[in-house]
Amino acid sequence: MSTDNRITARFVVPAELSDRRLDQAVAQLMPEHSRSRLQTWIRAGALTVNGESRKPRDKVMLDDVIALNAEPEVQVSWTAEDIRLDIVYEDEHLLVINKPAGLVVHPAAGHAEGTLVNAVLNHAPEVENLPRAGIVHRLDKDTSGIMVVARSLVAHTSLVEQLQTRTMGREYDAVVVGSLTGGATVDAPIGRHPRERKKMAVVAAGKPAVTHYRLVERFAAHTHIRCRLESGRTHQIRVHMAYIKHPLVGDPLYGGRMRLPKGATPELRDLLAGFGRQALHARQLTLEHPETGERLSWEVPLPADMVALIEGLRAHARERELHDF
Template sequence: MSSENRITARFVVPPELSDRRLDQAVAELMPEHSRSRLQTWIKEGALIVNGQKRKPRDKVMMDDVIELEAEPEVQVSWEAQDIELDLVYEDEHLLVINKPAGLVVHPAAGHAAGTLVNAVLNYAPEVENLPRAGIVHRLDKDTSGIMVVARSLIAHTSLVDQLQTRTMGREYDAVVVGTLTGGATVDAPIGRHPRERKKMAVVSSGKPAVTHYRLVERFAAHTHIRCKLESGRTHQIRVHMAHVKHPLVGDPLYGGRMRLPKGTTESLREVLAGFQRQALHARQLTLEHPETGEILTWEVPLPDDMEHLMEALRQHRRELESHDF
């Protein structure tokens, strides 16, 4: 394989990762690679610290220089499948996709096929030479909306850097339980739930996580909000909004029992009961083009199910307001 197709990266250890194990530090710095792959690169000497080969358990210190030069991991077990993609934008470096709710992003146990990666491999076979087939960030299976996939190594390196430096802008629409009076910021660390391993939670030992939200529309007992992330933790918006007692409508993990507002009509009850996913949609993505440096922004509209949900909530609000007179 030619040298220009090799995976290269260089990081200076930040203060918050000082005194951490090397394998733990690089997992933080390069989340797009699996931990097992990173450990293999460390053991092979493809990943070095201050020019020297280290062991995965060796500690790193602030300002240590970590460098990686390795062969791409070809995922031969992932099959290309002819699955339709809703493409928002494409060029030789990027695929910007509007992902529907219900589509798993990455092959995993129980989802070896029928994923976004299988679809991308069919549409752009060259991504098989990129880490995780060009996937640099994810959306939960039942979260809809916009995401970007790297189509070249230049793009992959650039997008990972933009995610690490938080210069990639992501904005989400959500419908939450309860009426909010305004926007706020949730700054609370997120880690694995201490008892329920499928869930994340706000825990003191978790990774830093910051979510900003602002009010878009208030209903009788629900609120449409818009969220911006400073970090990209697993289930971040879902965990943070549940933490402040305003879980997302329909959230099967963090929503708890469905709460029906006072004066709920039968039609609204049916809509709420029938909304079987978290009411979360990635609406906007802003990034720097990896080749031209141009700042690009894309938006995708709300999917039909969320539009239907909000129209039912508006109708309920109108009915309650009419009864006040």
């Protein structure tokens, strides 16, 4: 609990936790806090045993009194802004949002204002005291779709754990260059590009990354696919699809030069040339509710620009079939 904005708690060590390490015992007693946060409080002396500071490895015994009296860590100094949010679901722990393309998630150099975080701070001011203002995963600026924000420490700890253990399900729609003939899995490590620092790449020393994809619809020279992530590396789908020579339509970093299908009409040329972002949309999110344990799932429809792109590619494919016939 918290008193006068301080985080306080008091426990008497039960028999089942006697002779356990202090950091292990408090992780059981206060599961709403991450282990790293608890260890930080122990080392700082904010978490004591019988009124004395201890080390994380020190043992606790039956009837020891564990007390916490800590200042909340104000994680952000950004300004709340009245920016409209497309809220799919919310309760005291979770805020599920349908993010439009073009909206930056986190303030950074060049984007100190007008971000999703600024909007969330206005809607749910309590996230100011959470790490990264409750953001546990991100979408690129020009990727649209569903994402979750933690509104409590309980939720933040749970969501980070679900991401780490890969129990949070995330599925994306994408339109890629080239006609794929079937679904597959891309299992290739991703790290910083060796020469271009703004880009990621498949590199031997990178972190493990796995993307599963399946076909939704094949066009004359493009394919609508659905991707499921096992990991969450920066630009993962964009990097993996470019790696297998099927980059996302409109991708400014990994797409290369625009490629037109054979017999492209002026309308299709304009459609592809005018699609000014990577054709990627986070369509579905599945997770375990941090308080109830209930498995929840949400889905958001494709935005208008991707609907128009797919309809244009479909119309061209039909024209080609009629012409070839």
